[in-house]
Amino acid sequence: MSTALHAAAHADVSSAFPLVRTAHPVSEIERAAVLAAPGFGQYFTDHMASAVWTPEAGWHDRGVSALKPFSLHPGAAVLHYAQEIFEGLKAYRHADGSVWLFRPEVNARRFARSARRMGLPPLPEEDFLASVEALVRADEAWVPVSTGEESLYLRPFMFAAEISLGMRPSRSVQYCAIASPAQPFFGSVMRGLTLWVSTSYTRAARGGTGAAKCGGNYGASLAAQADAQRHGCDQVLYLDGAGEEGCIEESGAMNLFLVTSGGELITPAALGTILEGVTRDTVLALASEFGLKAVERPVTFAELREGIAEGTVTEVFAAGTAAVLTPVSGIKGEGYELRVGDGTSGQRTAALRARVLDIQYGRAEDPYGWMRRVV
Template identity: 70%
Template sequence: MTTDFPLFRTTKPTPEAERENILAAPGFGQYFTDHMASAVWTSADGWQDRKIGPLEPFSLHPSAAVLHYGQEIFEGLKAYRHADGSVWLFRPEANARRFARSAERLALPQLSVEDFLASIEELVRADEPWVPVSTGEESLYLRPFMFASEVFLGVRPAAQVTYSVIASPAGPFFASGIEGVTLWISSKFTRSAKGGTGEAKCGGNYAASLAAQVDAKQHGCDQVMYLDSAGDNTLEESGTMNVCLITADGRLVTPALGTILEGVTRDTVLTLAGDLDLVPEERPITLGELRSRAADGSITEVFAAGTAAVITPMVGFKGEGYEFTIGDGTPGKHTLAMREHVLDIQFGRTEDKHGWMRRVL
């Protein structure tokens, strides 16, 4: 089989017994497979040096542009082993398109959808033994990323860029069962502004979120809920995830795009809403609406959507001088049903009516 990412196998693979011990309790982002995908772009020659090779450290000059100017983007998706032993990706084309949009926003070269998919598929094929046999929600997490590797100091787009994909086996996000989380509604920090990088998946957005996460923890909350930067008190995102509300009259409401990340799981949930007799709706949601409708019971459930945890129930909120509960303070029935519905598609337990699954092996 020919490929744009030829395989150069490691001479020092992880011993089988060690790999099996890791897969028995992989956690999240703690262990990595034996290989990585890589390619290099230069302004003179375009993309070159595509390969799947041994997992190894990068060697960067101290003046590498990414270290000084943060010109970097990334993605996150998973490979799933089905009951028959086959291995599949979930909506990788959507991740490829978002990666290209992020690259454009950060003045990085765009990687074609074909190269994005080839790099991921060939890495999964090379490290197939690392794809867990799922007893719950185990999967292989895939992290494509791109960064400015040119050696120079100066504020301009880099003329040399490195692309790579690494893989990490992942266990169930909720190891002790699905419990609701409480969010701190920040009046101190915002995550994005119109014309900013909020729609791009870049490291700077996440670095800027860390202080807000610490602030949330100090207020006894699990994560932060951001409001818009324009002062309209509209909901944006929850840390690293999109936010969805379910109303008593059967609507699934989520903040409109513009300054937030266009999540793949968010889009999945909106598409599947009708399967649960919910009407999807994208529009601004104010903090005042959330508080008043949680109080009168017309907002019955709130959850966050993202690749890592799939769907996270939100059962309570706190802010400066107030706090309130959603519903009875436990994960809602629609939230849990939607979570199970998405997982059933990803793991091949139900029909994929939308053609989202892409077979690798």
């Protein structure tokens, strides 16, 4: 599909979220100052997309309007039972000034899966796409011109808004999408992360909410993250059980990958206890381009430790929307410290990372049809 037709094909969909522009936008001077050094998640654009759900009316009151605070009753269900989900994706400005989303359909489908797991009404995929597209169009001036992986980070979320302490799914639900200009999450330098192997905390259990992108999973991770930082590490390496006898799962908010000397690209299998990341799926799809065989299977910590020590695990990296692909240079635990390879970013990690970014920023062809033009 041509660029013009691609944009036109989604124009009517986005109109499902009509725009009422703010009367008080951030000035051009203030916006330019923010875009010069946005950090990550510190500043927000002028507008937000929103919709409301009730059993009687379904999804309604769709629109894009001025960014403003929510007014919540102290008895709002989300404040007591954490019935909430969210997503994260980015808008990228290409060299010709156009703005694109990367695989937003996958985020839309995961958002619906998370909603069902948390007892929330799934937002139709077309509404998810329409809301984020309409928000990006409204705040297109906030999409940075990239000089070092800058982007506009989008955060769709949904929460239980009913005023009730009844222990049941909420009968009133609020959906919203906000946007924040962002620099690289770990900075522009490809430094390696050091992971702390947690034997005190686990991320999820079979039958739990591990595969859902819900706030409770991330709130529960903060103590483990603080523990990792006390030990001089950047992120946590979670196992699926107490002690070091289990299998590896995730690293903080990122999926993990191992590159082996035998040409395999291994990631823990998605068995309901880890998040099936969009970047994770992307990396698996790209593996064959780099002569790697993609493998999804359980990986014990003992296997990882032995592979690093013997040199059969040559690279380890983390993958996520915010982190893109970030190399792991070391793994620490009680009484030991392992260095991955020579402690620098591996060649396969760097090549895969460059490939993902080149597609996202329009520097390379997109043979997979992953990019979706918005502006």
